[in-house]
Amino acid sequence: MAQITLIEAVTQALAHEMKSDPSVVVLGEDVGVNGGVFRATVGLQDKFGAERVIDTPLDELTIAGLTVGLAAQGMKPVAEAQFEGFIYPMMEHIACHAARLRTRTRGRMTCPAVFRAPWGGGIRAPEHHSEANEHLFTNIPGIRVVLPSSPGRAYGLLLAAIRDPDPVVFLEPKRIYRQYKEEVADDGEALPLDVCFVLRDGSDVTLVTWGAQVKETLEAADALANEGISAEVIDVATLKPLDFDTIHESVRKTGRCVIVHEAPRTAGFGAEIAARLAEHAMYDLVAPVERVTGYDTHIPLYRLEMKYLPSVERIVAAAKRTLAAS
Amino acid sequence: MSIAATFEIEFLQYLDADGKLVRDDLPAIARDIRQLVELYKEMLFVRVFDAKAVALQRTGKLGTYASCLGHEAAHVAIGSAMQEDDVFAPMYREYGAQFHRGVKPREVLLYWGGDERGSDFSGPAHDFAWCVPIATQCLHAAGSALAFKVRKEPRVAVTVVGDGGSSKGDFYGAINVAGAMQLPLVAVIVNNQWAISVPRTMQTGAKTLAQKGIAAGLECLQVDGNDLIAMRAAMDHAIKRARHGHGGMVIEAVTYRLSDHTTADDARRYRPDDEVKAAWAREPLKRMKAYLMSLNAWTEKEDEDWKAECATRVDAEVNAYLETKSQPTAAMFDYTWGELPADLVAQRAEALAADKAAH
Numbered sequence: 001m002a003q004i005t006l007i008e009a010v011t012q013a014l015a016h017e018m019k020s021d022p023s024v025v026v027l028g029e030d031v032g033v034n035g036g037v038f039r040a041t042v043g044l045q046d047k048f049g050a051e052r053v054i055d056t057p058l059d060e061l062t063i064a065g066l067t068v069g070l071a072a073q074g075m076k077p078v079a080e081a082q083f084e085g086f087i088y089p090m091m092e093h094i095a096c097h098a099a100r101l102r103t104r105t106r107g108r109m110t111c112p113a114v115f116r117a118p119w120g121g122g123i124r125a126p127e128h129h130s131e132a133n134e135h136l137f138t139n140i141p142g143i144r145v146v147l148p149s150s151p152g153r154a155y156g157l158l159l160a161a162i163r164d165p166d167p168v169v170f171l172e173p174k175r176i177y178r179q180y181k182e183e184v185a186d187d188g189e190a191l192p193l194d195v196c197f198v199l200r201d202g203s204d205v206t207l208v209t210w211g212a213q214v215k216e217t218l219e220a221a222d223a224l225a226n227e228g229i230s231a232e233v234i235d236v237a238t239l240k241p242l243d244f245d246t247i248h249e250s251v252r253k254t255g256r257c258v259i260v261h262e263a264p265r266t267a268g269f270g271a272e273i274a275a276r277l278a279e280h281a282m283y284d285l286v287a288p289v290e291r292v293t294g295y296d297t298h299i300p301l302y303r304l305e306m307k308y309l310p311s312v313e314r315i316v317a318a319a320k321r322t323l324a325a326s
Numbered sequence: 327m328s329i330a331a332t333f334e335i336e337f338l339q340y341l342d343a344d345g346k347l348v349r350d351d352l353p354a355i356a357r358d359i360r361q362l363v364e365l366y367k368e369m370l371f372v373r374v375f376d377a378k379a380v381a382l383q384r385t386g387k388l389g390t391y392a393s394c395l396g397h398e399a400a401h402v403a404i405g406s407a408m409q410e411d412d413v414f415a416p417m418y419r420e421y422g423a424q425f426h427r428g429v430k431p432r433e434v435l436l437y438w439g440g441d442e443r444g445s446d447f448s449g450p451a452h453d454f455a456w457c458v459p460i461a462t463q464c465l466h467a468a469g470s471a472l473a474f475k476v477r478k479e480p481r482v483a484v485t486v487v488g489d490g491g492s493s494k495g496d497f498y499g500a501i502n503v504a505g506a507m508q509l510p511l512v513a514v515i516v517n518n519q520w521a522i523s524v525p526r527t528m529q530t531g532a533k534t535l536a537q538k539g540i541a542a543g544l545e546c547l548q549v550d551g552n553d554l555i556a557m558r559a560a561m562d563h564a565i566k567r568a569r570h571g572h573g574g575m576v577i578e579a580v581t582y583r584l585s586d587h588t589t590a591d592d593a594r595r596y597r598p599d600d601e602v603k604a605a606w607a608r609e610p611l612k613r614m615k616a617y618l619m620s621l622n623a624w625t626e627k628e629d630e631d632w633k634a635e636c637a638t639r640v641d642a643e644v645n646a647y648l649e650t651k652s653q654p655t656a657a658m659f660d661y662t663w664g665e666l667p668a669d670l671v672a673q674r675a676e677a678l679a680a681d682k683a684a685h
Contacts, residue, residue, distance in 0.1 A: 048624055056503065057503050061499050064465075065464070066469035069468060069473065074473065075473045075476065075477075078467075093462060109455070141662055
């Protein structure tokens with residue numbers, strides 16, 4: 001079995017689905033001959049031809065609209081936005097059409113499309129190449145929002161996203177595209193699109209996160225363990241629909257919760273989780289919920305970006321505050 | 327000086343405003359008098375339906391409605407030139423095209439009457455529903471055309487956009503990608519001179535809207551959109567070449583919006599009566615009727631009889647619409663996803679409980 005990175009798992013999943021389902025097509029800027037700027041689609045055009053691995057004109061609006069049209073006519077398009085910071089022109093087609101075709105037509109038309117985008121900061125990129133905007137999609141009815149954080153989860157969740165009968169926004173944490181390799185069997189086994197992943201068991205505090213912050217959060221759990229604090233780590237991965245039960249179950253056990261995400265804090269997806277904790281887990285909590293997030297600023301250019309992204313130290317400090325509170 | 331490129335835009339017209347032929351190289355459709363009569367009857371039906379729909383809105387029996395008054399020739403030509411397995415991506419007033427494709431008047435009324443089931447219509451299941459975000463349908467048609475190309479199906483995608491819509495990136499993106507990928511896309515700009523209150527002259531500095539297709543590498547044609555014969559000839563040509571792999575086309579149908587933008591609009595606020603009066607002199611039904619009568623293919627009596635028959639048929643559709651009960655509250659949830667997630671199952675129960683408590 002091959003050891004592969006997260007981005008290679010994306011490629012592996014795309015190749016698997018293109019091979020098993022002729023209605024799957026990939027489209028975007030530079031996805032064909034070049035194999036994508038991050039190489040997510042490398043080799044696919046050689047295997048499946050230029051008619052199914054489609055280099056589009058340089059227009060995100062066009063990519064998104066074509067994707068809706070393809071999906072409405074029975075194809076399973078996987079569109080790539082080159083960076084999530086360039087996804088804004090696609091949003092009208094995602095929110096007004098992809099998300100609504102089924103309900104608009106009472107099920108006559110559906111939109112089984114995937115909108116992929118490299119997501120998040122921390123790779124010393126130019127302006128607009130570091131956005132984390134998952135919360136802009138989680139508020140849109142009718143679409144799934146998925147954010148894998150390991151090669152295995154990227155493979156299984158992307159398979160599921162392509163097979164899902166409804167549109168999926170699939171955000172890929174590019175900072176950890178090549179962070180490490182793990183064995184991922186190319187067995188076509190999909191993962192459920194509505195179940196959180198408990199990455200580490202613990203009893204004192206629950207750390208809830210997703211995307212590239214899984215790395216810092218796991219490191220924070222190690223650091224806390226060195227001080228005798230047992231942290232449970234949950235990778236939400238499938239933000240919408242949210243598997244709140246897994247989070248709630250953990251908080252019932254620990255009584256404390258720290259939510260970590262790199263998007264800005266106000267109305268970030270952490271706010272939804274905090275609200276649900278307030279609604280459903282108030283009496284399980286022994287300390288106020290903490291959020292460790294990006295600030296309510298634009299992510300700065302790269303000299304300062306690591307000051308913006310949640311650090312291990314900030315996560316550890318927040319966890320300790322929840323312990324100090326009770 | 328050397329010339330990098332030159333272009334010209336042909337204007338196509340067969341019938342003038344009085345219904346007299348302006349050229350004698352008649353297209354196939356013009357030689358089929360029986361079909362011309364049928365298409366004229368469809369135009370008349372749409373006009374009767376449209377007036378009734380406006381009246382329903384005025385009497386509180388219909389929500390905001392977008393009239394198609396004056397567009398009948400363009401719309402009927404578009405619908406009748408297409409094959410059933412072609413895909414139609416309309417904006418929101420192309421009833422003449424849609425009726426030809428099997429959409430029922432009661433379904434149009436249901437849609438504007440606040441019920442999504444209107445968009446689960448009796449026309450081809452692969453046709454798009456009414457598209458409110460301006461020009462976005464152009465890219466859905468292009469995506470459909472791309473699907474046909476990938477699957478090697480001899481099908482064509484036809485979309486309609488307005489003069490205002492031709493200013494949008496979606497329109498430019500659609501024709502651009504159609505040119506770049508040689509897609510079977512026919513984009514019809516129904517230029518009715520007004521985008522709500524903004525006149526055609528304020529949309530673009532371009533001399534014609536048809537020429538926008540030149541930049542995309544498409545064949546382009548400006549047509550008298552009030553001339554059914556010219557519109558059908560243009561559509562027949564565009565669809566045939568698209569179906570045979572010769573690429574897309576932009577057709578500008580020059581017409582006039584004789585109505586308000588929608589029933590929520592009052593066009594008297596921004597356009598002169600004289601202009602509207604002059605436009606009525608060029609409207610599509612009058613000239614077609616005159617032409618058919620000049621051929622002895624139609625009579626005043628037949629016209630009156632058919633109008634009465636249209637009224638009867640429209641009344642039956644209106645009654646069917648008015649008798650359609652609202653969907654249950656649960657319907658707002660049930661089509662959001664293929665399979666409802668747990669959150670939505672809970673919210674659905676919440677809405678049903680609120681319903682019950684209110685009774």
